[in-house]
Amino acid sequence: MAFYDLIVVGAGALGTFHAYHAARAGQRVLLLEKDAYPAGATVRNFGQVVPSGLAGRWFDYGRRSLEIYKAIQQETDLTVRANGSVYIASDADELALINELHDRYVSVGYPCELLTKARCLAQYPALQPDYVLGGLYFPDEVSVEPEQMVHRLIDYICQKYKVTYQSGSAVIDCQSNYNGAIVTLAGPRQTNRQRFQADRLLLCSGHEVRLLFPDIFADADLIISKLQMLMTEPMPDVALRGNILTGLTIRRYESFRECPSYAGLTTPDYLAELKQWGIHILFKQATDGSFIIGDSHEYAPATRVEDLGYHTQAHINRLILNEARRIVRFPVEPIRKEWAGFYSQTDKEIFEYDVDEHIRIITGIGGKGMTSGAGYAEASIRQWLGVAV
Numbered sequence: 001m002a003f004y005d006l007i008v009v010g011a012g013a014l015g016t017f018h019a020y021h022a023a024r025a026g027q028r029v030l031l032l033e034k035d036a037y038p039a040g041a042t043v044r045n046f047g048q049v050v051p052s053g054l055a056g057r058w059f060d061y062g063r064r065s066l067e068i069y070k071a072i073q074q075e076t077d078l079t080v081r082a083n084g085s086v087y088i089a090s091d092a093d094e095l096a097l098i099n100e101l102h103d104r105y106v107s108v109g110y111p112c113e114l115l116t117k118a119r120c121l122a123q124y125p126a127l128q129p130d131y132v133l134g135g136l137y138f139p140d141e142v143s144v145e146p147e148q149m150v151h152r153l154i155d156y157i158c159q160k161y162k163v164t165y166q167s168g169s170a171v172i173d174c175q176s177n178y179n180g181a182i183v184t185l186a187g188p189r190q191t192n193r194q195r196f197q198a199d200r201l202l203l204c205s206g207h208e209v210r211l212l213f214p215d216i217f218a219d220a221d222l223i224i225s226k227l228q229m230l231m232t233e234p235m236p237d238v239a240l241r242g243n244i245l246t247g248l249t250i251r252r253y254e255s256f257r258e259c260p261s262y263a264g265l266t267t268p269d270y271l272a273e274l275k276q277w278g279i280h281i282l283f284k285q286a287t288d289g290s291f292i293i294g295d296s297h298e299y300a301p302a303t304r305v306e307d308l309g310y311h312t313q314a315h316i317n318r319l320i321l322n323e324a325r326r327i328v329r330f331p332v333e334p335i336r337k338e339w340a341g342f343y344s345q346t347d348k349e350i351f352e353y354d355v356d357e358h359i360r361i362i363t364g365i366g367g368k369g370m371t372s373g374a375g376y377a378e379a380s381i382r383q384w385l386g387v388a389v
């Protein structure tokens with residue numbers, strides 16, 4: 001049986017960034033992924049790295065994540081593009097919120113700039129003039145290509161930091177013993193199942209809560225969110241660069257909830273159905289010119305994820321596309337791909353649970369994992385392993 005300092009189960013953003021930081025600190029790390037390649041939330045998202053939308057310590061982790069993404073990008077192409085983020089306000093309430101957020105970020109030294117309507121349209125000519133009242137621009141924020149980033153990160157940590165990565169390796173059992181933890185992988189014959197031992201084991205299984213420690217997860221109050229996403233055909237002639245976040249996002253993201261006028265915010269009638277489905281409209285142009293457009297939010301307890309259905313709903317897609325048409329001037333159809341993404345979340349910011357002194361569970365980072373996961377994982381490894389990272 002092979003021995004490691006740390007075994008990480010789950011090669012999404014959370015697991016892989018934990019593996020990265022531990023290996024950088026000199027730990028011998030084994031990263032195990034049940035699928036042939038990661039196919040969870042980490043590859044199904046927009047790839048927007050937007051600390052501006054986060055609050056509290058998650059904003060700080062997001063800022064640190066920007067530095068980490070940019071530092072790794074200096075060494076290998078992680079698909080990081082430094083095109084900034086912009087929030088587009090479409091009415092007076094949203095305009096008030098972006099002004100208030102601007103003032104707060106100026107006071108903490110986070111670079112941002114208010115854009116007039118004319119500046120928004122000059123910088124983003126693909127926007128519908130009727131939609132735009134003003135914008136708030138964050139020049140330091142970046143985006144990544146979600147379908148590629150984590151695979152490249154895994155290659156990088158294996159080559160540079162000698163992480164051992166094994167995909168197609170579903171962990172079906174984790175046990176502590178007197179000198180660490182042992183994992184058992186699914187395999188054809190019980191007598192012949194692969195086992196690995198490490199001083200410590202970290203489970204970052206995303207929204208998979210039934211294979212391992214089901215009793216703990218049953219009591220964890222985790223909620224699964226299902227998001228519908230769409231991708232257009234490539235439109236290389238349309239330039240709408242960076243992370244584009246719009247009015248409903250201003251009405252939704254945590255950072256705006258801390259602004260003084262948020263408490264008095266009301267929902268206009270024409271947005272009521274969109275809010276009911278948790279819809280807010282984001283755009284992210286991929287390198288081939290196609291646009292990812294989304295998203296919606298439906299919720300179920302983590303132990304009842306099947307209640308969210310295996311299908312995407314045409315009605316939700318129509319609502320997303322109709323609102324997108326109010327915002328941009330280019331044709332948002334035909335749609336090339338549509339999919340659903342799932343993540344786990346909790347009302348306690350993240351789910352961190354020590355099974356015992358050797359085994360820790362971390363999941364439930366919600367919709368902020370691509371933005372804050374790299375910085376959070378650094379602090380997490382530092383605290384848990386007591387190593388300098």
Ligand SMILES: Cc1cc2nc3c(=O)[nH]c(=O)nc-3n(C[C@H](O)[C@H](O)[C@H](O)COP(=O)(O)OP(=O)(O)OC[C@H]3O[C@@H](n4cnc5c(N)ncnc54)[C@H](O)[C@@H]3O)c2cc1C
Pocket residue numbers: 009010011012013014015032033034035037038039040041042043044045046047048049050169170171172204205206207208211212227228229295340341342343363364365366367368369370371372
């Ligand atoms: C549609 C969508 C859009 C989003 N957009 C953004 C965005 O633009 N910006 C942002 O910051 N965040 C975004 N998010 C959130 C972000 O994607 C998640 O927070 C993040 O990817 C969660 O990472 P994770 O590692 O916890 O989970 P996952 O990516 O789901 O990874 C968990 C991994 O664990 C593996 N696993 C589970 N059980 C086992 C086992 N027993 N053995 C071995 N392997 C196992 C799974 O196969 C999986 O690969 C979005 C999410 C979705 C769904």
